[in-house]
Amino acid sequence: MQDSKTLVEQAQHAIAASSKTSPTEAGPGERARQPATDAHIDALNEAFALFRINYHNQYYKAYSDTQVLNQIKKLWLDSLTQFEPETLRRGARKVIEESEFLPTLNRMIRACQGDPESYGLPDTHSAYVEACRAPSPKAAQRWSHPAVYHAGLASDWFFLASSPERVAFPVFERHYQRLCERVMNGAKLPVPQPPALPESTEKPLSAEENHKRMEALRRELDL
Structure with missing residues (x-):
């Protein structure tokens, strides 16, 4: 000593x-x-x-x-x-x-x-790539761990999609590491819930109705 x-x-x-x-x-x-x-x-x-x-x-x-x-x-x-x-x-x-x-x-x-991996948590960069590549609706995707989804949500999906990695990754990293700490400390993160399907589906418009709506839209936009 x-x-x-x-x-x-x-x-x-x-x-x-x-x-x-x-x-x-x-x-x-x-x-x-x-x-x-x-x-x-x-x-x-x-x-x-x-x-x-x-x-x-x-x-x-x-x-x-x-x-x-x-x-x-x-x-x-x-x-x-x-x-x-x-x-x-x-x-x-x-x-x-x-x-x-x-x-x-x-x-x-x-x-x-x-050791995040022992808790089923992917490394930070893999989590970032997963969040950036996930299609919408985000909550309906199969995530490697709920922490990845919640970190993406906290970072703002549009920000992740529209910003270069050098800008977006530090923001995601900060949220993700905090969530990893919570998980390793015993917290249970809620599993993302996919959006509910509508109770009824609208009847498709006919070709004539579609044409009328398109003409109205063109007049409105002065096209």
Whole structure:
């Protein structure tokens, strides 16, 4: 394990670097970081409480200094607010179930990201392509997972169809990843319901009636 001085220095460098970047900025392939909420702080404190109980000796060796612990928490909070509070709790449980060692921030991030495929969720780009290619009516299609449909709906179908991928994909990605988090946290998304068929069908117009309507339309449009 690293000594307290090393941990403090690493935390200070990371915090200094993060302070130069806007909280909502994200690099390629990264999710935008959101401002920390009280719920995020509570979830992170719960995660560290689990670490203290599960990794007792390792924990107290790494965080014997209150200053170290507070700086590490600040660093983690800055990086982990990209996830929902419940996702932080799930990530912490996953870590203690799978590892004998006190986790690094990188390990915690990977635990929070989870494994969407194990929940039947396609990867983000495949989901985006599926949403863009689905014909109308959207709700009547057979979706690989309801999250794909709901992400497309939240992104706006016309926007997805009319915008280039470099513009549309980040919007879809943001909605889809949030929905994936909800699914991995136990939420059940409603299955899209196809539009109901009309109770009665209109009688087809005769050729003469169609001709009259076309003539009326031409007069109206001055064609």
